[in-house]
Each structure stands twice: as C-alpha cells, then as structure tokens.
Amino acid sequence: MSERDFLAERFEEHRAHLKAVAYRMLGSLAEADDAVQEAWLKLARTEAGDRAGDIDNLGGWLTTVVGRVCLDMLRSRRLRRETPLPVRLPDPVVGEQVTDPEQQALIADSVGLALLVVLESLNPAERLAFVLHDMFGMPFEEIAAIVDRTPAAARKLASRARRRVQGTAWEPDPDxxxxxxxxxxxxxxxxxxxxxxxxxxxxxxxxxxxxxxxxxxxxxxxxxxxxxxxxxxxxxxxxxxxxxxxxxxxxxxxxxxxxxxxxxxxxxxxxxxxxxxxxxxxxxxxxxxxxxxxxxxxx
CATH class of the missing domain: 3.10.450.50 (Nuclear Transport Factor 2; Chain: A,)
Known part of the structure; x- marks a missing residue:
C-alpha cells in the first residue's frame, strides 16, 4: 500500500465524525464537505515525518483542523457583509430511516433543525467552543489553541453559548x-x-x-x-x-x-x-x- 493510500484509508475512518463536527459548526452540508476536504488536503500536504503514522491522535488532529477551517469560514461569512447575516434554516438531513453511518453521525444527540437554528445565532468563537466541548467533548485546552485564547476564556465562550442554547432550545421527545x-x-x-x-x-x-x-x-x-x-x-x-x-x-x-x-x-x-x-x-x-x-x- 502506498503512503497516500495509507493516509486516505486512515482519513476515511474519521470522515463521518469530521463531517458531523463541520455540519454542527456550519449548518450547511455542502460547506461541511468543503471543510472535510480541506482537512484531507492539509493532511496530505503534511511533511512525511508528521504524517498519519506519526500522529498519536489522528482523530483529534483532524478535528482541530476542521474546527479551524470552520471558524475561518464562519468569520468569512460575517466579513463578506456589511449588514448582519440573514437568518436561514440549516440544511436538513432527510430520509425515511437513518442507517448510513455518516447520516447517523450528522444527527446524533438530537441535533434537530431547531437546535441548529439556535447555533446560527452564536458568534463563531462561541459556536466552536460549544460544539467542540459540549457536543464532542474536546478539552478546553485544545479549543483554546484553535480560537487563540486561554483555556479559561474558551470555557467562558462555551458557557455563554450554553446559556443561550438552554434558554431557547427545547429538549425534544425522543419517541x-x-x-x-x-x-x-x-x-x-x-x-x-x-x-x-x-x-x-x-x-x-x-x-x-x-x-x-x-x-x-x-x-x-x-x-x-x-x-x-x-x-x-x-x-x-x-x-x-x-x-x-x-x-x-x-x-x-x-x-x-x-x-x-x-x-x-x-x-x-x-x-x-x-x-x-x-x-x-x-x-x-x-x-x-x-x-x-x-x-x-x-x-
């Protein structure tokens, strides 16, 4: 197996998780795919000594990359407009039954459209801190490096986001x-x-x-x-x-x-x-x- 094939195989093991992270961050399935693709290109460009075989926690490394890409995309959305971004509904994931692993990851933990709408109202750093910590359990020390703040500041970002989410989102009936x-x-x-x-x-x-x-x-x-x-x-x-x-x-x-x-x-x-x-x-x-x-x- 060539080195590139090895990288691709290991990357595919994490694709569903990475798209789930990007979807919660961006609310757009197409943009989520773009973010995941950018993570793959970043991995493929990494110097040989730092490639997948030498990265202790490849999933964490890729999640960090996707988080940074999504943060840049959210910030770019705001910079492209002089007026506030219009509210929009996130892209829905539709099916009669959800059996595909990627779709299961996208909608795990009752991430319905109503919750995603609330996430759209957060600023980019708050959204990243909430998604990565509250939804995916990433430590604040790692989140801090992505948003270029201290762990304590990253914790405050997530706390502010959590209060807004808890104040406006419902706990859906799972039945x-x-x-x-x-x-x-x-x-x-x-x-x-x-x-x-x-x-x-x-x-x-x-x-x-x-x-x-x-x-x-x-x-x-x-x-x-x-x-x-x-x-x-x-x-x-x-x-x-x-x-x-x-x-x-x-x-x-x-x-x-x-x-x-x-x-x-x-x-x-x-x-x-x-x-x-x-x-x-x-x-x-x-x-x-x-x-x-x-x-x-x-x-």
Missing amino acids: PVAQRRLVEAFLAAARGGDLDGLLAVLDPDVVLRADSGGTFPGGVRTLRGARAVAGQAATFRRMATASVTRHALVNGMAGLVNTIDGRLISIMSFTVADDRIVAIDILSDPDRLARLDLSGLEP
Whole structure:
C-alpha cells in the first residue's frame, strides 16, 4: 500500500465524525464537505515525518483542523457583509430511516433543525467552543489553541453559548411514535382547515420558521405563539391539499416532504416536546431544495 493510500484509508475512518463536527459548526452540508476536504488536503500536504503514522491522535488532529477551517469560514461569512447575516434554516438531513453511518453521525444527540437554528445565532468563537466541548467533548485546552485564547476564556465562550442554547432550545421527545402521531394530527387539521385541531397539537409558545430563500426580510419568516401559527390554517390547507405529502425523518425527527408533480416544494421539520409541537421549520427555497440529497427516501 502506498503512503497516500495509507493516509486516505486512515482519513476515511474519521470522515463521518469530521463531517458531523463541520455540519454542527456550519449548518450547511455542502460547506461541511468543503471543510472535510480541506482537512484531507492539509493532511496530505503534511511533511512525511508528521504524517498519519506519526500522529498519536489522528482523530483529534483532524478535528482541530476542521474546527479551524470552520471558524475561518464562519468569520468569512460575517466579513463578506456589511449588514448582519440573514437568518436561514440549516440544511436538513432527510430520509425515511437513518442507517448510513455518516447520516447517523450528522444527527446524533438530537441535533434537530431547531437546535441548529439556535447555533446560527452564536458568534463563531462561541459556536466552536460549544460544539467542540459540549457536543464532542474536546478539552478546553485544545479549543483554546484553535480560537487563540486561554483555556479559561474558551470555557467562558462555551458557557455563554450554553446559556443561550438552554434558554431557547427545547429538549425534544425522543419517541418517534409520539412525534409521528402529532404530525399526523397536524396534517389532518391542516387538510381540514381545522383551527381548533391545530391549536390542540401546538404548544402555546410554538415557533414557526419558514425559509423561502430571502422572500422575507432577514431571510426567514418567523411566527410565534399557537394563535399566530394556527392562523396560517388556510395556507396549511392549500399546501396540504395541493401537494403530495409523505412522512420522513428530518434530522432524525418527524417531518414531511411535499411535492407537486414530482417536484420537491418544501421540507417540514417538527420538534415535539411534552406532547405538543413546539417548533415547525419549513424549507421551501427552490435553490437549496435542488441541492439536497434525498437518496434516503424510497421512490
């Protein structure tokens, strides 16, 4: 086996983990792939004496590289714009069942769209510290080297991020049967234009986010509260009756995939907690939908 083949084989052992790190950092599947590819190029360019066979903890080394690449990409996003970045929904991971190891890594630990939206609101250093420490258990000493701060400062970054996450994200119900039951009830009420039926399944503080690709200021239209969301009953009814709707897992949680004449028009993700729907995230941006990998859905 050549040295490059050996490097490639060892790198592939860590690919799923690295993409999971990058996805949580960036919220974009394409950018996550770019970050992982950059880590491979960095490894391949490393001097012979420092190559994979001589790196004691290759997984940790590669995670650090991916973390730095993602941090640079997040900072670059902000520098490219004079105005604040528009909120957008992260790319969803869609399938009827999640069996692929890479997809399993992407959505492990209930990383639903609602949580990823919260991560989008963190500054780059906070997001990196929270993702690497709270989600992947990286020590603050190693995180500090990536963000060029002391371990104590890295710990404070993660703490600030944790407070924001805990204050705005829900602990989702892990029971897929309970999730699907509520989504089916929501869909039945939507098809019937049943306002009371919608209110019965929505949490009083439910949040609906709809990303249609920049139609609304800030990129995403947001509604808060059961009355406001249920007030969209006519829109839900038009969508439910005009399209072919099928159940799917979206980031491991109950969701719906909607098509018209075989064309994907939207993907909906539902966050369920305490036997109510607490968040609905709808991606209908045609450009982003066209780039999604839906190979996890059966024809």
